[in-house]
Amino acid sequence: MRILLTGATGYIGKRLLPVLVEMGHEVICCVRDLKRFNPPESLKSKIKTIQLDLLDKSTMKNIPENIDGAYYLVHSMSSSKNYEQLELESALNFKEVMNTTSVKHVVYLSGIINSEGLSKHLSSRKNVEEELSNGNYALTTLRAGIIIGSGSASFEIIRDLVEKLPLMITPKWLETKCQPIGVTDVVQFLVKTLLNAQVPTGLLYLILGQFSSCFVLLPNLSSFTI
Numbered sequence: 001m002r003i004l005l006t007g008a009t010g011y012i013g014k015r016l017l018p019v020l021v022e023m024g025h026e027v028i029c030c031v032r033d034l035k036r037f038n039p040p041e042s043l044k045s046k047i048k049t050i051q052l053d054l055l056d057k058s059t060m061k062n063i064p065e066n067i068d069g070a071y072y073l074v075h076s077m078s079s080s081k082n083y084e085q086l087e088l089e090s091a092l093n094f095k096e097v098m099n100t101t102s103v104k105h106v107v108y109l110s111g112i113i114n115s116e117g118l119s120k121h122l123s124s125r126k127n128v129e130e131e132l133s134n135g136n137y138a139l140t141t142l143r144a145g146i147i148i149g150s151g152s153a154s155f156e157i158i159r160d161l162v163e164k165l166p167l168m169i170t171p172k173w174l175e176t177k178c179q180p181i182g183v184t185d186v187v188q189f190l191v192k193t194l195l196n197a198q199v200p201t202g203l204l205y206l207i208l209g210q211f212s213s214c215f216v217l218l219p220n221l222s223s224f225t226i
Helices: 013-022 057-062 083-098 120-132 153-164 183-193 215-221
Strands: 002-005 026-031 047-051 069-072 105-111 138-144 204-207
Touching: 002 013, 013 026, 013 183, 047 057, 057 083, 069 083, 083 120, 105 120, 105 183, 120 138, 138 183, 183 204
Parallel strands: 002 026, 002 069, 026 047, 069 105, 105 138, 138 204
Antiparallel strands: none
């Protein structure tokens, strides 16, 4: 298959890319800065790289029309006051350009979203889901909570706090229950979802780990296989 991979330089994208290549797919990696994308030498001859800034419509022409599936792994943790609008605009631009291609299926990795009381970050994720769902392609949304693995920003922050501070006053949200999932499992969900006839499209799925914990105990799960 010919697969478009956005977020190729991100935490998940970098781990998904070699798996897709090993499976024999033709992968088109989307990056904002070509100079900052340094895949392993073993992958360079097997992938195509294009420059794409979803907030710059002039770069949209770089996306080829002939693609089978796409991964939308674009998320912003920006401190910008209007990052919600920027995320929504990125999703809108992506949807519009996908509508001009032959793409059949798009997979979006989102976060676990409750029905009410959403943070700005999760509210933005939900808005992106809704925007992407209006395209001329099938959309599957995978909702994950904390992703455990070396390099995950959220997990590394919590682990550093626990390891370096013997005692600290913590906010109540650290007692919030969650079901973390290992990064290798997230990659497998992504791989096995795209253009899989056995996975109904147009739906959203919660992808959860085996163990339920609270945020303050997450570092203790790092040695478990989830």
